[in-house]
Amino acid sequence: MNDTLELKQIPLSDADATWQSELKHAYRSASELRLALGLPPGDDRDYGFPILAPRPYVSRITKGDPTDPLLLQVLSNERESDEQLGFSTDPLDERDANPRPGVVHKYQSRQLFIATGQCAVNCRYCFRRHFPYSDNRVSRAQWRDNIRQTALNPSVNEIILSGGDPLLLNDDVLNELLNEVERHPSITRVRIHTRLPLVIPQRITDALIATLSNRRFKVIVVWHINHPNEIDEAVKFAALRLQQTGVTQLNQSVLLKSVNNAAVTLAELSERLFSIHILPYYLHLLDRVAGAAHFLVSDREAKLIYRELAEHLPGFLVPKLARETSGNYSKNTFGTDNL
Ligand code: SF4
Incomplete structure (x- = not known):
């Protein structure tokens, strides 16, 4: 199948949503992200870096799996408060x-x-x-x-x-x-x-x-x-x-x-x-x-x-x-x- 044919046949996940509206409706807290993914409540802190995860991305996360590799990239973690030698706020100066x-x-x-x-x-x-x-x-x-x-x-x-x-x-x-x-x-x-x-x-x-x-x-x-x-x-x-x-x-x-x-x-x-x-x-x-x-x-x-x-x-x-x-x-x- 050539690319032109594929382009016509593959719909976007939500044809009506603009990227701006997807951004507006992105998940902005750990609690709403957990709720959407059927995960139990947990730590809701953001450790100084706000949660932001758009729905098209979240739709690729396996529901109920706290170890999902996509979830780990966007959900805050209590280990973010750990102080580690050699880690800084400006690692590349x-x-x-x-x-x-x-x-x-x-x-x-x-x-x-x-x-x-x-x-x-x-x-x-x-x-x-x-x-x-x-x-x-x-x-x-x-x-x-x-x-x-x-x-x-x-x-x-x-x-x-x-x-x-x-x-x-x-x-x-x-x-x-x-x-x-x-x-x-x-x-x-x-x-x-x-x-x-x-x-x-x-x-x-x-x-x-x-x-x-x-x-x-x-x-x-x-x-x-x-x-x-x-x-x-x-x-x-x-x-x-x-x-x-x-x-x-x-x-x-x-x-x-x-x-x-x-x-x-x-x-x-x-x-x-x-x-x-x-x-x-x-x-x-x-x-x-x-x-x-x-x-x-x-x-x-x-x-x-x-x-x-x-x-x-x-x-x-x-x-x-x-x-x-x-x-x-x-x-x-x-x-x-x-x-
Ligand atoms: S890795 Fe890139 S997209 Fe992700 S928070 Fe940093 S600058 Fe933004």
Whole structure:
């Protein structure tokens, strides 16, 4: 079956719901999330990082299973209050790499823009869960100025839109910003890091497709998918629509204890990603952010998992195992021998 036929036949989970209405009706407390999933009442604290879990994502969680790997990514856990040596609120020292509001300069040829401080899902392991987003709010005029300043730097040819989730910008704003990038030939790539089409696939609107299509520069969408169960028919449909615009689609995952720390799970993830036109790109070791220590997979275990993964898969489906280190201009990547 070709992709065009598949596109016509796969409905979205709720054809009437817009992505904005799905966001509005997302679960915002542990108690309502537990209730929706048939789980007994429990700890309702959010440990300083609000619960946020949209319904399309929650619909993929197995009801009544407190160990579901998707649930563990969005439900707060009393271990978030544990103090762990080596875990901090700014594990990558990003506050020192924040030359002006809205911009993080961590990499040599790329400039990272904090497009928004909001996300459509709050991932409990997020390394920016303590990031001072309120210091990084910028107006549209400042955004345009940041793009112009970036384009003046001869060593930078790529803009990375990160956040928060850049696809929370509405289509008009996104279009205006990408139109500004069009004016600066030195920028040859725009990369968009997002979890939004995963948690609310309806985000891939016709207007977004038009915004991303026919650009002078290459557009790369980097999905953040950690587990094969996160991919359902609606996600597949969203990826197929993006693929038809000609954007490059990559995925990065975080290696998370009790979520995906098994080679068989990661192999299945790679296979599913490839079947929906997304290439596995990075498998990150956890950034040591305060509140997420219970997700840590030891280096020793990571090495064993990665070796087994490499044995399971052809090379092009094996993501690079990577660790980000503060002050480095690129991620440290590991083969099966040098972790
Ligand atoms: S979507 Fe990304 S930035 Fe937002 S909470 Fe999840 S990991 Fe963090």
